[in-house]
Amino acid sequence: MSSVAGPGYCRWPQGSVLVMSNRRLPCLDTYLDKALIYLWPRFKTVFDMYIQSLYQCDAKMLWVDGTHPHHIVRCYMEFTASLVQLNAECGDGQLDMSLKRLRLAVDDLLVRFAEKFATKKLQHLFLLNNCDMAISILKEAGEEAKELRRYFEEKLESNLVSFVDELLMEYFGDLIKFVKNHISEDLISYTECPNIADVEPVVKNFAVKWRTNLELMHNEVVTCCSNFVSGMAILKAAMAQLLNDYNRLSECVKMIPGGPSLNRNLVSITSISYEIRKYSRTL
Known part of the structure; x- marks a missing residue:
């Protein structure tokens, strides 16, 4: 996951361009444009591999016999919250689309985890606890994450x-x-x-x-x-x-x-x- 998050921790190339533009310092525009051209395809490749790994992973091997939040979901939420905050100023539509695809992949994995529980009651409890944890992390991300937070709030209410x-x-x-x-x-x-x-x-x-x-x-x-x-x-x-x-x-x-x-x-x-x-x- 660190390789996926790497570009983000550099404040995202578009963010750097925005900062330099606000400071009226265009001297690095060419360098930052080249950095974006180099980093974005690699970022997208690694991101796609990450999403594909979620669909392909063996839920039985990763499943934990307990209804508390799963560690993979926690990692996903912390990673997503970080990217949402980093993308707040830039508004990169490609990243937004990638995050939506990632959410669908995690939803799919959550359902597969839930199916391992013997009763519907435990299935709903597992999903409820994971949604609750997701909401707590997204609240820390502030207003930038409100749309994603609303999604998990609706999911929590349904399972509740x-x-x-x-x-x-x-x-x-x-x-x-x-x-x-x-x-x-x-x-x-x-x-x-x-x-x-x-x-x-x-x-x-x-x-x-x-x-x-x-x-x-x-x-x-x-x-x-x-x-x-x-x-x-x-x-x-x-x-x-x-x-x-x-x-x-x-x-x-x-x-x-x-x-x-x-x-x-x-x-x-x-x-x-x-x-x-x-x-x-x-x-």
Whole structure:
């Protein structure tokens, strides 16, 4: 990678031309033009080799069995952030295009790494942690990296939503499935009309396990997220979704024939909210 980054650390030939022009010193124009003609093709050749190596590498050999950010992605982000900053004054379109191609190659490698994990939950967590690390590095690069940072922010948000869905399905699967299959978002209509036999096991199972599962879910997120802020965002999203889905279940119980007989098994929304606030204070 050092050979790829080399020209950049010389402030990039175009940058040198700009500096000399601003200082009204044209005496080195010919030399700098020749340097650019010599360096750029070599830079592009090495850069293309770097991109090709990412596509051709054996993901199985480089994969690490853990969901924390991968060292190759960190190297890519630090390298990219440096070039983005160096190119800020010059606005070299060729370099911008090369960086986009590099991003696509790293995206491809990330997907191949993610596929090595056994569950979708771990796949989304791995991608989420890598995107989070990318955003942290790009923030240090300042405004010049805002476009690339926005790309990873959108990617992080998408994986966060998917991870929350998988997390809730693991710990509160019967509740999530029931709400998704039977109750519309407006709480007025049913996508599939339930009866007391459908809803009773869901209500009773939640009443017995909700506190334990909430704690387990909290502990998992705190342990597996590489960034405290992202972990907090995941927990807030998961708990808000859980509260919303249980509220929809409670409303469903009131509306179906025989539903009031389950009132003693329903957990109050206040109790769930109180428990969620306790965890929120520990984030």
